Amino acid sequence: QDDNNRTAIIYLSRTKNTEAVAKLIQAKVGGDLIQLELQKPYPENYTAIVAQVAKENETGHLPPLKTAVEVAQYDTLFIGFPTWGMQLPPPIKSFLKSHDLKHKVIVPFNTHAGYGVGSGFNQIKELCPNSLVLEGFSVKGGVERDGIFLAIKEEKEQEVEQLLAKWLAKLKTNQYEK
């Protein structure tokens, strides 16, 4: 890796769709790939995690992270997350609220089960008032509810790669300069 690349690609992923997108981004822009893990992992069972996340969103509980990220090393942070309950997953809120992201460039990306990013990108803007938050990328991933886990593979992965290339090119001409 290029030592001058002050970019991190930080992501949360349960069934590896967001991870697949994170890896495609890393292949294009370089930087460090960092998966966020929790001190107390979520339940394996889908119904149980949906209920737990709904409760956390209601109470504002921020689950503690196991992963330590030294954000001072980076200028640009790609932040990847699945849509959970039509919003930002609680661990992403934990990350954004526990780090000083002042003057960082934040580049959000998302996978979902067909209902879109919901309020996720807007919530990132709200939680990062002193950062430059760029236009996000969102694509359909798996549908765990229907037993479809990793969907971003093979032809679908190539399709996503092309969409990503277009998005990154547009960011670059607009504002994102490496």
Ligand SMILES: Cc1cc2nc3c(=O)[nH]c(=O)nc-3n(C[C@H](O)[C@H](O)[C@H](O)COP(=O)(O)O)c2cc1C
């Ligand atoms: C707790 C939970 C809640 C979810 N809520 C939504 C939702 O509100 N809308 C949606 O489109 N997909 C929802 N999904 C599906 C995921 O966003 C989708 O499968 C995504 O691609 C998963 O990314 P991952 O493989 O990186 O974990 C939910 C999944 C989980 C586990």
